[in-house]
Amino acid sequence: MATAISQPIAVRVTAVILLLIGLWLVAGGIWLAALGGSIYYLLAGLGYGVTGLLLYRGRTAALWLYALLLAATLAWALWEVGLDWWALIPRGVIPTLIGLWLLLPWVSRSLDGGVSVRHAPFAALLAAVALVAIAAIASIARDRFDIAGRVPAPSAPADATALRGAAANDWLAYGGTALGQRYSTLADIRPENAGRLKLVWTYNSGDLQRPTDPRETTFEVTPLKIGDTLYLCSPHAHAIALDATTGKEKWRFDPRVSASQANEHLTCRGLSYHDAAPGAVRAPAAAIPFCSRRLFLPTVDARLIALDAATGRPCPGFGRNGTVDLSANMPNMRPGFYMATSPPVVTRNLAIIGGAINDNVRTANPSGVIRAYDVTTGRLVWNWDPGNPDATAPIAAGAKYSAGAPNAWSVMSADEALGLVYAPLGNQSPDQWGGRRSPEVDRFSSSIVALDIATGRLRWVVQTVHHDLWDRDVPSQPTLVDLTIGGARVPALIGPTKQGDIFVLDRRTGRPIFPVREVPVGGSAGEGDRASPTQPVSAFSYMPSPLREADMWGATPFDQLACRISYRRLRYHGPYTPPSVQGSLVYPGNTGVFNWGGIAVDPVRQIMIGTPVRLAFVQTLIPRATTDAREVTKATTSTMGADVAAFGENYGAPFAVRLVPFLSLIGLPCQAPPWGSIVAADLRTGRTLWRHRNGTARDQTPIVPIPLNLGTPSLGGPLVTAGGVAFYSGTLDYYLRAYDVATGRKLWQARLPAGGQATPMTYRAADGRQMVVVAAGGHGTFGTKHGDAVLAFALEP
Incomplete structure (x- = not known):
C-alpha cells in the first residue's frame, strides 16, 4: 500500500512516541506507587517503553508485547470499574488506538520482514483489540448508573387536602405557593403530547452583565403570574411586568441598584406578591385601588421595595417612599457586603425576609437576622437574630444586630394553618474555619428553623451539619407537603441539603419522619479550631x-x-474531611448535591423530582502572614473598593482559603461522570424510583462539544405538573427539557439562547393555553453563556 511517508520512518516515529509515553507513565507511576496508589501505571509505562524499543528495532515481539499490555489493561480496567463506558474511556481509548495503528500495514509489514493477518503476533494483537471492542459495546448497551423504574399512577383522584395550596392557573410565589412545591395542577401538557411544545414568545430584558459587575452575575429568576400578567426581576433588580399571553412589556421599574465587583453575587431570584383583596385577582385594573395588589422587590444593595402590581410605581405608604432600608441596625456594613437576593415569603400580612452576606472575605460581617415587615406600612413587626434568638421584639433605633450570625440567603416557606415560617440557614463566614464561633452560632449554623409567623419566636431547630467547615449551608427552600405514612396523614417538611441528605421532618415539631443518626466522622480542623466528632446523616x-x-x-x-x-x-x-493546610478533598463540594433550586414535589403521587450533583472541590487553608495581607487573590487598584476579588481572604481570621474545583490538567473534573442526574423518589419510603444521567457536553469545552449524555453539573430547580410531565433547564448545556414523571424518559427539549440556570414555572394564559416559561441568562460562576431572555412554550394548536 502506498503511503505518504516511508514505512521505516512511520515505525521509528511510532517507537519514539511509545518511548515517551512509557517515560511519562513510569515517572508518574513511580510517584503514584510511592503515595500508596496503583502500580498499573508503572507496569504499563514499562510495557510501552519496551514495546517502543522492540518496535524501533523492527521486532515482531513488539506486537506480542503490546497485545499482552492491551489485554492486561482491559482486565485491570474491568476489575477497577466494570462495564462503565465513561470510566473505561481514559483507560482504554488511547491504548486501543495505538493497537489499531500497530496493525496498519505501514507498521506491521515493516517488522522482521513483514507481518500480516496470517501471522500469530498480528492475530494476537487483533484479538486484544477485538476484546476491547466487545467490552466497549457491552458497556454502551447498559448504563450501570441508570435506574430504570416507574412511578406508580395515583390510586385515586386527587383530593382537596392533597392539593391544598397547590399552584393552578396562576403562579403566586417563587415555588408556586408559600409551600414551595414547584407543582402545578395544570394537566394540558402530558407525556403523549409534550413533543408538540413550541416556542410562543421570547422577551429580552436588555439587562446584561456590565464591566463593573461581579463574575457571578446570574439570571436566576422564577417569574410570578397573577391574572393576565407575568412579573419578574432581572439581575440588576429591574422589576418587569409582561402580558402573560403575548410576552409584551407592560411596565418596568428600575431601582438603580448600587452594585459592583464587591458584591459576591448579582442576582434576583424573584418577586413576592400580596393581595389585600384576594378575590379581585382578575378584576379590571381600573377597579383596583392603588397598591392594594403589591409586589415586593429585593435588591442587592439591601432594600426591600413595594410596587403597585398594576403600574410598577412604588407604594408611598410602605417604609420611606415605598422602600425599607435593610441595612438598618446592621453591624459591619460595607458596600456589597449585605444583599437580598431571594424574595421574601409573604404570609398573614407580613413580608418576611433574610439576606445574603459575602462569604470568606472578612470575619467582621453583617448580621444574618430574619425580619418581618408589615406589608402595608413597612413597619418592623419582629426580628429573629440567630446570635440573639430570644430577643424578637423590634430592635431599638440605635442598637445593632449580632455580627456575622448564620444568614437565611435562600427562599423560605410558610404554613399559615400552623402559623409557622420555615427558614433554611447558612453558615457563619469564614466557612472553613470556625474557631471563634459562639454557642448560638454553632447551634443555628446550617440548620432549618421554624419561627412563629406572628412573633418570630423560635419553635424548633434541626441542624443538618454540626460545626460546619465545608460551606454546607441549607440552600434549598423547605418544601411542605402532607404525606400518608402508615395510613396517617403527616404534615411534612422536605429539606434537601448540600451534602445530599434529605431531611424529612414533621413540620409541626421538627421531629424526623425518616431516621437521622449521628455518624462518627473524625478528623482535626485548622489550628485554633475543632471538628465535630459526629455528623447527622438522614x-x-x-x-x-x-x-x-x-x-x-x-x-x-x-x-x-x-x-x-x-x-x-x-x-x-x-465527606466530612476537615479543611487543612495540606489541602483537603471535599466531596460533595460546596456547590452541593442540592442548591437553591431545590426539588419539586408531586403531592398526589407523593414523590419528589430532584437533580442531584456530584462534584468534588479542594479546600486549602493558607496561614495568614498579617491581618490584611492578600494570600489567595491579586491586589487591585480598582476604585470599587478594597474587597474587590478578595473572596477567600478571610481578613481577621488566621487562615485564608483557596477553594477550587477538583479538576484535571486539561480542566475536566477529576472524578468520573456522571456529575449530574435527574431522579424521582417516593417520599413515603425514600426509595429511588428512577434515575438517569442529565445533561450533555455540547456547550462546554474542553469537553468534546457533542451532545453525549454524560450527566453534567446543574443549577436551578425542577417543575412538576399534574399532567405527569416534569421540566428542567439547569444543566450546563442550553436546553429546557420535558420528562415523563412515570419513567424519567426525555420527552422533548428546546434549545435556549443562553444558560438556563433558573427554575421553570407554568400557568394558564388568557387564551386558555398552558404555558411553560423559563429565564435563560446564564451563570457567571458556572461559565454558561450570559443572556437576558425569557421564553414561553405551549402546545402547538
Missing part, C-alpha cells in the same frame, strides 16, 4: 459514595494519572 440521602482512587477520571491515561496523584496527595477520609 436515612433518605443522595450523598454520593466516598471517592476512591479508581474513581479518578480524565480524557486520557495521562491526566487520569495526574488526578490519581492529586487524590493521593490530598487529605481525604470521606
Whole structure:
C-alpha cells in the first residue's frame, strides 16, 4: 500500500512516541506507587517503553508485547470499574488506538520482514483489540448508573387536602405557593403530547452583565403570574411586568441598584406578591385601588421595595417612599457586603425576609437576622437574630444586630394553618474555619428553623451539619407537603441539603419522619479550631459514595494519572474531611448535591423530582502572614473598593482559603461522570424510583462539544405538573427539557439562547393555553453563556 511517508520512518516515529509515553507513565507511576496508589501505571509505562524499543528495532515481539499490555489493561480496567463506558474511556481509548495503528500495514509489514493477518503476533494483537471492542459495546448497551423504574399512577383522584395550596392557573410565589412545591395542577401538557411544545414568545430584558459587575452575575429568576400578567426581576433588580399571553412589556421599574465587583453575587431570584383583596385577582385594573395588589422587590444593595402590581410605581405608604432600608441596625456594613437576593415569603400580612452576606472575605460581617415587615406600612413587626434568638421584639433605633450570625440567603416557606415560617440557614463566614464561633452560632449554623409567623419566636431547630467547615449551608427552600405514612396523614417538611441528605421532618415539631443518626466522622480542623466528632446523616440521602482512587477520571491515561496523584496527595477520609493546610478533598463540594433550586414535589403521587450533583472541590487553608495581607487573590487598584476579588481572604481570621474545583490538567473534573442526574423518589419510603444521567457536553469545552449524555453539573430547580410531565433547564448545556414523571424518559427539549440556570414555572394564559416559561441568562460562576431572555412554550394548536 502506498503511503505518504516511508514505512521505516512511520515505525521509528511510532517507537519514539511509545518511548515517551512509557517515560511519562513510569515517572508518574513511580510517584503514584510511592503515595500508596496503583502500580498499573508503572507496569504499563514499562510495557510501552519496551514495546517502543522492540518496535524501533523492527521486532515482531513488539506486537506480542503490546497485545499482552492491551489485554492486561482491559482486565485491570474491568476489575477497577466494570462495564462503565465513561470510566473505561481514559483507560482504554488511547491504548486501543495505538493497537489499531500497530496493525496498519505501514507498521506491521515493516517488522522482521513483514507481518500480516496470517501471522500469530498480528492475530494476537487483533484479538486484544477485538476484546476491547466487545467490552466497549457491552458497556454502551447498559448504563450501570441508570435506574430504570416507574412511578406508580395515583390510586385515586386527587383530593382537596392533597392539593391544598397547590399552584393552578396562576403562579403566586417563587415555588408556586408559600409551600414551595414547584407543582402545578395544570394537566394540558402530558407525556403523549409534550413533543408538540413550541416556542410562543421570547422577551429580552436588555439587562446584561456590565464591566463593573461581579463574575457571578446570574439570571436566576422564577417569574410570578397573577391574572393576565407575568412579573419578574432581572439581575440588576429591574422589576418587569409582561402580558402573560403575548410576552409584551407592560411596565418596568428600575431601582438603580448600587452594585459592583464587591458584591459576591448579582442576582434576583424573584418577586413576592400580596393581595389585600384576594378575590379581585382578575378584576379590571381600573377597579383596583392603588397598591392594594403589591409586589415586593429585593435588591442587592439591601432594600426591600413595594410596587403597585398594576403600574410598577412604588407604594408611598410602605417604609420611606415605598422602600425599607435593610441595612438598618446592621453591624459591619460595607458596600456589597449585605444583599437580598431571594424574595421574601409573604404570609398573614407580613413580608418576611433574610439576606445574603459575602462569604470568606472578612470575619467582621453583617448580621444574618430574619425580619418581618408589615406589608402595608413597612413597619418592623419582629426580628429573629440567630446570635440573639430570644430577643424578637423590634430592635431599638440605635442598637445593632449580632455580627456575622448564620444568614437565611435562600427562599423560605410558610404554613399559615400552623402559623409557622420555615427558614433554611447558612453558615457563619469564614466557612472553613470556625474557631471563634459562639454557642448560638454553632447551634443555628446550617440548620432549618421554624419561627412563629406572628412573633418570630423560635419553635424548633434541626441542624443538618454540626460545626460546619465545608460551606454546607441549607440552600434549598423547605418544601411542605402532607404525606400518608402508615395510613396517617403527616404534615411534612422536605429539606434537601448540600451534602445530599434529605431531611424529612414533621413540620409541626421538627421531629424526623425518616431516621437521622449521628455518624462518627473524625478528623482535626485548622489550628485554633475543632471538628465535630459526629455528623447527622438522614436515612433518605443522595450523598454520593466516598471517592476512591479508581474513581479518578480524565480524557486520557495521562491526566487520569495526574488526578490519581492529586487524590493521593490530598487529605481525604470521606465527606466530612476537615479543611487543612495540606489541602483537603471535599466531596460533595460546596456547590452541593442540592442548591437553591431545590426539588419539586408531586403531592398526589407523593414523590419528589430532584437533580442531584456530584462534584468534588479542594479546600486549602493558607496561614495568614498579617491581618490584611492578600494570600489567595491579586491586589487591585480598582476604585470599587478594597474587597474587590478578595473572596477567600478571610481578613481577621488566621487562615485564608483557596477553594477550587477538583479538576484535571486539561480542566475536566477529576472524578468520573456522571456529575449530574435527574431522579424521582417516593417520599413515603425514600426509595429511588428512577434515575438517569442529565445533561450533555455540547456547550462546554474542553469537553468534546457533542451532545453525549454524560450527566453534567446543574443549577436551578425542577417543575412538576399534574399532567405527569416534569421540566428542567439547569444543566450546563442550553436546553429546557420535558420528562415523563412515570419513567424519567426525555420527552422533548428546546434549545435556549443562553444558560438556563433558573427554575421553570407554568400557568394558564388568557387564551386558555398552558404555558411553560423559563429565564435563560446564564451563570457567571458556572461559565454558561450570559443572556437576558425569557421564553414561553405551549402546545402547538
